[in-house]
Amino acid sequence: MWALLVALALAPTVAMAGFAWRDVQRSADEVREAEAAEQQVLLVLELQRLNHAVPMEHVPSQALVEAGEFGLSEAQAAEVLGFDLREELARTRADTDRLLEELSPVLRARAPLVTEMGEELSLARGLVDAAAAPAEVNRAYLALTAQVATVAQRETLALRASLGALGSIAVDDSVALLADAVDLADAGMDEIWALADTLLGGGDLTSTQRLIAAAARFERAEAAVARRSGVDGIDSWPTLLDSAGYRAMRQAVAGATDGTSPLQADRLEEVGAVFAASFDRAERLADVVEDVGAATSRNLRSAAWEAELSRRRTAAATAGLVLLTLGLAVGVSLAITRPLGRLASGARAVSEGNLDDATFGSGGPREIDVVSAALDEVVVNLRRIEAQAEALARGDLEDGVLASTVPNALGESLHRSVVQLSRSMRAQEDLRYQLSRQAVIDPLTQLLNRAGSIDAIEKALARSERTGQLVGLLYVDLDGFKRTNDDHGHSVGDEVLRQIAIRLSEVVRAGDVVGRLGGDEFVIVAESVSEAEDMVRLGERVVEVVCEPVDVDGSRSQVGASIGVAFTTGSEGSALDLLQQADHAVYRAKRSGRRRVEVFDDALKSEIAARVSTEADLRTALVRNELVLHYQPVVDAQTLQLRSFEALVRWHRPGHGLVGPLSFISVAESSDLIVELGRWVLGEAAAQMARWSGEDAMRGVGIAVNLSGRHFLHASVVSDVTAALAAGGLDPSLLTLEITETVVLSDNVTLLEHVEELRSMGVRLAIDDFGTGYTSMSQLGRLPVDVLKIDQAYVAAMSNGSDRSVVELTVGVGHTLGLELIAEGVEERAQLEVLRTLGCDAVQGFLISPPLEPDAVLEWVRAHGSQAAPMVDDITS
Numbered sequence: 001m002w003a004l005l006v007a008l009a010l011a012p013t014v015a016m017a018g019f020a021w022r023d024v025q026r027s028a029d030e031v032r033e034a035e036a037a038e039q040q041v042l043l044v045l046e047l048q049r050l051n052h053a054v055p056m057e058h059v060p061s062q063a064l065v066e067a068g069e070f071g072l073s074e075a076q077a078a079e080v081l082g083f084d085l086r087e088e089l090a091r092t093r094a095d096t097d098r099l100l101e102e103l104s105p106v107l108r109a110r111a112p113l114v115t116e117m118g119e120e121l122s123l124a125r126g127l128v129d130a131a132a133a134p135a136e137v138n139r140a141y142l143a144l145t146a147q148v149a150t151v152a153q154r155e156t157l158a159l160r161a162s163l164g165a166l167g168s169i170a171v172d173d174s175v176a177l178l179a180d181a182v183d184l185a186d187a188g189m190d191e192i193w194a195l196a197d198t199l200l201g202g203g204d205l206t207s208t209q210r211l212i213a214a215a216a217r218f219e220r221a222e223a224a225v226a227r228r229s230g231v232d233g234i235d236s237w238p239t240l241l242d243s244a245g246y247r248a249m250r251q252a253v254a255g256a257t258d259g260t261s262p263l264q265a266d267r268l269e270e271v272g273a274v275f276a277a278s279f280d281r282a283e284r285l286a287d288v289v290e291d292v293g294a295a296t297s298r299n300l301r302s303a304a305w306e307a308e309l310s311r312r313r314t315a316a317a318t319a320g321l322v323l324l325t326l327g328l329a330v331g332v333s334l335a336i337t338r339p340l341g342r343l344a345s346g347a348r349a350v351s352e353g354n355l356d357d358a359t360f361g362s363g364g365p366r367e368i369d370v371v372s373a374a375l376d377e378v379v380v381n382l383r384r385i386e387a388q389a390e391a392l393a394r395g396d397l398e399d400g401v402l403a404s405t406v407p408n409a410l411g412e413s414l415h416r417s418v419v420q421l422s423r424s425m426r427a428q429e430d431l432r433y434q435l436s437r438q439a440v441i442d443p444l445t446q447l448l449n450r451a452g453s454i455d456a457i458e459k460a461l462a463r464s465e466r467t468g469q470l471v472g473l474l475y476v477d478l479d480g481f482k483r484t485n486d487d488h489g490h491s492v493g494d495e496v497l498r499q500i501a502i503r504l505s506e507v508v509r510a511g512d513v514v515g516r517l518g519g520d521e522f523v524i525v526a527e528s529v530s531e532a533e534d535m536v537r538l539g540e541r542v543v544e545v546v547c548e549p550v551d552v553d554g555s556r557s558q559v560g561a562s563i564g565v566a567f568t569t570g571s572e573g574s575a576l577d578l579l580q581q582a583d584h585a586v587y588r589a590k591r592s593g594r595r596r597v598e599v600f601d602d603a604l605k606s607e608i609a610a611r612v613s614t615e616a617d618l619r620t621a622l623v624r625n626e627l628v629l630h631y632q633p634v635v636d637a638q639t640l641q642l643r644s645f646e647a648l649v650r651w652h653r654p655g656h657g658l659v660g661p662l663s664f665i666s667v668a669e670s671s672d673l674i675v676e677l678g679r680w681v682l683g684e685a686a687a688q689m690a691r692w693s694g695e696d697a698m699r700g701v702g703i704a705v706n707l708s709g710r711h712f713l714h715a716s717v718v719s720d721v722t723a724a725l726a727a728g729g730l731d732p733s734l735l736t737l738e739i740t741e742t743v744v745l746s747d748n749v750t751l752l753e754h755v756e757e758l759r760s761m762g763v764r765l766a767i768d769d770f771g772t773g774y775t776s777m778s779q780l781g782r783l784p785v786d787v788l789k790i791d792q793a794y795v796a797a798m799s800n801g802s803d804r805s806v807v808e809l810t811v812g813v814g815h816t817l818g819l820e821l822i823a824e825g826v827e828e829r830a831q832l833e834v835l836r837t838l839g840c841d842a843v844q845g846f847l848i849s850p851p852l853e854p855d856a857v858l859e860w861v862r863a864h865g866s867q868a869a870p871m872v873d874d875i876t877s
């Protein structure tokens with residue numbers, strides 16, 4: 001009897017012990033996970049502090065180098081921003097160094113990229129100390145920030161992934177809030193730099209779009225934190241929302257993105273106030289992250305303590321149940337031992353998830369049979385539910401098991417849940433497909449967008465690396481598309497782009513990829529290219545089909561195409577390298593007359609290398625004062641009395657001698673050097689006029705300086721001119737800025753504002769080389785200029801009747817509009833006489849004098865005097 005009772009008691013006792021042991025182990029696992037998660041929180045906070053410190057060091061660093069761009073001294077910059085830049089730089093550098101030194105051993109082992117960033121940080125600081133270009137400093141610090149942010153995001157994801165066994169809503173919410181707070185702090189810094197780019201970059205469309213995207217990211221992160229901001233009493237959150245810095249930033253970003261009250265870079269006090277507010281907000285965001293991190297640590301410690309209590313309770317309860325079971329077993333009959341054993345075995349199988357082994361059978365008392373039958377039915381239903389869960393887990397939404405239902409009300413409820421999950425998963429799959437398509441497809445043309453095109457090139461290069469075959473790239477840049485937009489409107493322009501996309505897709509080979517890089521630029525990727533001529537012929541076909549007229553709603557438009565071709569294999573370069581090479585070839589195609597195909601070859605590579613060398617030497621020349629100005633006189637056409645000089649830049653280039661502007665101006669135009677070069681010419685010309693001011697013959701003599709369109713667009717152009725005038729003590733009316741027709745015809749609002757501001761100062765504007773651009777006579781009346789300079793090509797060809805008529809018409813129309821007419825390139829006496837007859841106001845050229853070195857100018861002036869007679873005799877004798 002006792003043997004049977006012991007046997008009867010052992011089966012459920014062992015089963016309960018197994019259950020209890022598993023619960024105890026689960027609780028112990030929860031304790032370990034909570035402790036590990038708390039350690040992970042500390043790592044995330046360490047990284048976030050560093051991720052905050054690097055941008056805060058970036059701020060005074062960038063301000064120092066940007067101050068020079070705006071012509072501000074450090075003291076002036078400190079007055080605008082409200083703090084001393086050098087002191088702030090020292091403090092933020094010390095904070096960054098301290099955080100790097102205090103990194104925990106765990107983080108050093110897990111994130112060597114962060115612990116080894118000292119060298120990159122030193123390089124960035126070296127750029128600041130050397131007063132490098134703002135763009136270089138910006139790139140260096142943004143790279144450091146991205147490095148830390150990447151590791152921080154990885155550790156935040158690892159933190160969330162480590163919470164599987166805890167099952168605590170409070171912990172999950174707290175960790176989610178920490179991730180959202182980290183994202184909010186990162187988004188806040190992105191918004192600050194996007195706003196800075198919008199201000200310092202001139203507020204163009206690209207920088208404004210970046211600011212809109214950064215602001216949207218910040219608002220999403222802010223909403224995510226706000227949804228959970230009540231967790232554990234995060235006091236720093238309402239403090240952030242009530243801070244003046246937060247409200248000022250919201251107002252500044254809103255004004256800059258919707259255009260209602262955009263900030264201007266020249267309103268320095270307002271810009272300084274906004275940036276001071278941004279720094280205040282950044283510090284408060286860092287406080288929010290610290291506050292949330294502390295709350296998360298508390299919740300994790302609480303979860304660990306609760307898990308430990310649960311483990312102890314489970315162990316104690318199990319011991320009690322075992323004793324109780326053994327006591328009750330004394331009264332249980334031998335007849336129920338085996339049925340109960342079967343029930344225990346089946347229950348154990350169910351609890352362990354072994355539904356195939358969970359069988360209960362029949363035999364024994366009626367009550368046990370009823371229980372066994374019910375449990376058998378439960379196992380059948382559980383197997384069906386398990387099959388449905390497996391189908392959902394593998395994403396097989398067409399599996400027929402999902403349509404079967406479990407009988408009774410509980411089964412119907414479960415089936416409704418399965419149906420709802422299936423629908424949600426289908427919707428997610430559809431959404432995922434749409435999002436992935438939108439990420440790589442251009443919505444206007446339905447071609448691959450820039451990201452999709454680059455990905456296609458990278459994949460083609462990867463295949464090429466395995467096969468060794470060439471990958472060819474056609475870079476298609478439309479000619480005259482802007483005129484189509486201007487003449488017919490953007491809706492017609494969009495339809496033209498769609499039609500061009502269709503034509504490109506039809507003309508390429510099977511397997512070639514067509515994409516739109518943006519604007520009016522397309523790309524064609526071809527694999528398994530056998531020779532360059534194949535791609536050239538394809539390019540020529542593309543030119544033919546693109547040049548065919550496009551009819552849109554009764555309007556006929558026609559554009560052309562300039563095409564650059566480049567080749568490579570996967571082992572010789574990246575997608576961006578190939579794109580850049582094709583872009584260089586396009587540039588040569590446009591310079592060579594447009595509507596043609598050019599290949600990136602050794603000659604073009606050498607040309608680019610020469611341009612790079614020239615650019616580097618020109619940067620050095622500006623530092624070493626290798627540039628000089630020569631001055632060509634401009635005289636009255638009738639009296640030959642001296643009116644002004646035109647300043648012409650020359651370069652004493654080591655190894656080349658004295659070279660003219662044609663050898664380096666185009667290189668300067670394609671980089672930021674043109675602004676620095678123009679600033680130097682302005683300052684040097686004004687200074688030279690000041691040195692000549694003591695000569696009686698030089699009184700009232702003006703100076704003309706050529707400025708590029710890029711300089712006119714630059715935010716510093718007005719201050720550059722003002723500074724040059726002030727330094728030389730030059731009357732603004734004696735300064736003439738010569739610009740091209742394309743500049744004054746531009747509809748760029750910023751450029752036109754600069755032109756009007758300069759004219760309001762009294763500075764005169766002249767159109768240089770008039771007649772070589774696109775200006776029609778009917779447009780002259782609306783151009784904001786004072787002088788027309790007739791191009792020397794027309795002067796040289798005046799012996800031709802039609803060209804003389806053009807000059808005569810230009811002089812007549814110019815005088816009607818009150819403009820002064822100056823003829824360039826006068827080299828023969830006959831040309832001078834014709835220009836006098838036509839009524840031209842002034843002339844310059846080798847007949848009068850070649851460009852003179854500064855030391856020779858006064859000799860020339862003294863030789864001819866301020867009166868016309870000696871010069872007339874010289875020229876007419």
